Amino acid sequence: MGRRRGIMSDQFKEELAKDLGFYEVVQREGWGGIRARDAGNMVKRAIELAEQQIAGRGPQ
Secondary structure, three states: OOOOOOOOOHHHHHHHHHHHOOHHHHHHHOHHHOOHHHHHHHHHHHHHHHHHHHOOOOOO
8 A cells, every 4th residue: 555645735735834844844854843733733833723714714
């Protein structure tokens, strides 16, 4: 079975990592180097942004 394609673009993930303060780790070690907490926070933030967009408020 092949690897599933991610829902979030690499650019979007990088922007989230920058906003959340762990992009340096991604640059140095790749996505496998981030902590589970950081990954969870990234998903949480992506959901918040999607909910705002759906509600018509746009990103904040």
